[in-house]
Structures are given as structure tokens and as C-alpha cells.
Amino acid sequence: MSGEASFVWLTCQAPIRFDTTCKSCSKLTNHSLGQFVSSRTRSKELCLGWTRPKTQSRLNNLTMMPIGVPKVAYRVPGAPQADWVDIYNRLYRERIIFLGQEIDDEISNQIIAVMLYLDSEDNTKPIYLYINSPGGSVIAGLAIYDTMKHIASEVVTVNVGLAASMSSFLLAAGEKGKRLALPHSRVMIHQPMGGAKGQASDIQVEARQILRIKESLVRDYCNMTGQPYEKMLKDLDRDNFMSAYEAIEYGLIDRVIETKAT
Template identity: 55%
Template sequence: MYVLRLSMRSASEHSLCAEGRGERAYDIYSRLLRERIICMMGPIDDSLASLVIAQLLFLQSESNKKPIHMYINSPGGSVTSGLAIYDTMQYILNPICTWCVGQAASMGSLLLAAGTNGMRHSLPNSRIMIHQPSGGARGQATDIAIQAEEILKLKKQINEIYAKHTRQPLSLIESVMERDRYMSPTEAQAITLPPSPLPALLASLCIFWMLLRESETPVHLEMKTKAVLNPLRAPGEHQAADISQERIGLAPTMPELEGAHPVALERIKA
């Protein structure tokens, strides 16, 4: 028997522990990490960046071909901490599937856009916000000028990253980044941040299926689609791109549903 426990302990405390009566209890985030899921929740700072980077490097050492799923619910935070995570995402060889759960604002939206093309998702009721970097400075006029110049450099650098991953003109990115811009998944699709929003049922399966299943074996859904619209095409081009198989995430196939735990099956059907 496997027991899942919800815990907010730090990464150093995420460990597998043994209990009596033949039971094995897992810290919830350790259990998710075994399924190659990283939860990036809360403000982005050096502490969160250290944890996420360590998990990315660990999962690459386990396999540099299997995809990594990163769930993002963040209001943003430190630019340097966010860029440290971004650089690691680009450095490792694994495809990275990003999911917006709740909100991906500021630096959180950049990390959402940094996922592998075709593997960026937003859940139906999530929100995405983009804007230019901000900061403050005090001291002598020369020092303030130096800080202002640095912020302008960061602004240009971040705009170029968005343009790279959305394949939109830099001028358009600069325009939409000038002020806070809040978007639904459908609105964000217009500038190709994530692809189209997932249906509610598929979104629920992706999040809860692994937690409800008793088996240790990771479950993956091989979605066979004959044609899907490519969100990265230029506006007005609605050509279909044929994809034979696309790995979506931790969702079950119908034969697996038939053998699922009754409680899990009831939750999924609901």
C-alpha cells in the first residue's frame, strides 16, 4: 500500500520513508518528482530557483530524453532568479512541457513560454500576465543612471526571449509588454504564448490521475490526432499539421480506466 501525504517541506526534507505494517509513505512532491513533474508555485526567488534548477538537473540525469512536466502557478518575482531557471530549461536536453495552473504572471509567463514548442499548455481558468520589468534605485544620480540602464538592458533581453519563443515580431512584443496585460488562455493564444487551452476534462485527468491511481507505474496518454492547428503559424494561415502521436501527459487511456480504482474512476467521470 502506498500513502500520499501533502507536505510543504523543503527539498532537503523530501524523502522516502518507511512505516510499519508494510506501508510506504511518500512526501507528495517526491511522488510527483518520480513522475517527472516539477511544481513551481509561488513567487520566483533564489530559493525557488535553486530548487527548480536542482530538480531539472536531476531529472536530466535520470533520462535526457523523457519529457519533464513543469506546473506553474506564480505571480512572478526576481528577474535574475527567473532567468536562471530559463537558462537551465534551455540547457538541458529534455523536452519540457509547461502548464499554467492558476496564474503565470510576469517572469512566470516567460517560463511558461519557454516550454518546448507544441508542449505549452494553460488550464481553462488560468490567467497569464506579461509586462516590462520594473525596479527601483536610490543614491547618487550616477548610481541611479546605472540602475536605469541595467533595467533597460533587461527589458530588451526579456523582449527578445518572448519574441524568440512566440515567433512574433519584436516590435509587437515591445508594444504588448509596455503595460500590464492580463490574458485568458484564448487571448494569450493570439500572441502564441501557450497553445490552445485544454478541455476541462483532459485538464482534470492530467492533474489528478496520477494522484488517484494506486499503481506505481507512470501512466501516459498517447493522443492520436490526424490533424491539429499549429499555433505558431503566421496569423491567417490555418493549415493543419499532421501529427501521428503526441505525448500529452499523465492522463489515462480508456482500457486503463476500466481497471482503475473505483474511487478514482468515480472522480474522473464526475
């Protein structure tokens, strides 16, 4: 809106505070981690300690989250103060990985690196892979799949929205008995797609490669779901959408989460 600043507030039970000297008023003030930032703010309001009588109590109970990539305040054990860290790095500390975008080489490498690190830290605890993704590169997805099978840590998969295409493959690849989904999540399976241009012989090579990948995916789906080969081949022929409960019957997941997280 014109003339107004937009703010994102993060409620904290115990706001993190710092003692600092304000350059505007030259007073030692005890400020919350957040501050108002506006291009229309007057210089006297740039003081972190500026107040408005009616909102002072609210400011004391809230801190502001930087706009952009979601961030949370995190204090490293032994550190004198907290820093803003992006939400994904904070989740990594709890052994939680969130796949919330199309699968490509970059996100695949990041997920693989985190899995390898968490497994080296403690391979007796599970790693949780939360999925809300439309799928993406088959090669990049297979790299994640192979890593899941390589590490000693169990990988618990959770569908929180849509697990489509290659993402459905990763969902089904989780630890047997620990492939989960939320009630309104959906799953979509289909055969791999690809394209090529150039000389006829080059196109022929690409076509053979895609068919090999398709054959491999069909057999892996069969192993993960228990479906017979011919049925799996037919079901992958076109986009095949399923509800969370249908995915249980099909063998892609094991349970729908209907209780609150603890």
C-alpha cells in the same frame, strides 16, 4: 472549534499498516498509519488501537495525513514499509515540478537542481513544469530559463492558474507544441520593474541594467511568440492580461487542455 480536534483525512485504497506494541495497553496491535492526535485526548485514547464502535469501519479504510506541508505515503521499492514524503518530492519522482509561489533565489535554485538531476537520470523523457505563480525576480527566473534551454530533456510547461510576469516568460519558454494551459488559467505579461537608491551614478548604472534586461526579455518573447518587436514592446508597456485561449492566439502557449488527465 473549542473542545474538538481538527483532522485531515487521506483516502487510500490499500491502507498501510504496521504491527506495533501499544505502550498504554501493552498489546500487539495492527494499526493503520494514521492516528488521532488531540491535546484533550485521554491517556487511554492515545493507544493507536482505540476504537469507537460506529467509526471502526471508517478508520480501517483511512489514513491520516500530517497537517502542514502536504505529505503522501510512499514506499521505496524494496523497503519494508512506507514513509511520509512531502507532495513535491513525490511529484519529482514522476518528473513533475510545481512552481506555486513567487520566484526567488531559493525556489529558483531548487527547480534548477531538480531539472539537472532529472536530466542526468534520463534525458529521453520530458520534464513537466506546472505553473501557478505571480512571477518574481527576473534574475532568478532567467536562471531557470537558461537551465531549461541547457538540458537535453524537453520541458513541458502547464499553466494551472496564473502565470504572471516572469512566470509567463517561463510558460512560453516550454517546448514548442507542448506549452499547455487549463481552461480558466490566465496569463499576464509586462515589462520588468526595479528600483535603486544611492548616488546618482549608482542609480544610472541600475537603470541601464534594467533597460538591458528589458531589451533581452522583449527579444526572447518575440522569439517564443512570433510577435513583431514593436508590437511586443507596446504590449509589455503595461500589465496585459489574457485568457488561456487569448494566450494561444498570442503565441504564448500552444494548446488548452480540455480533457481529463490520463
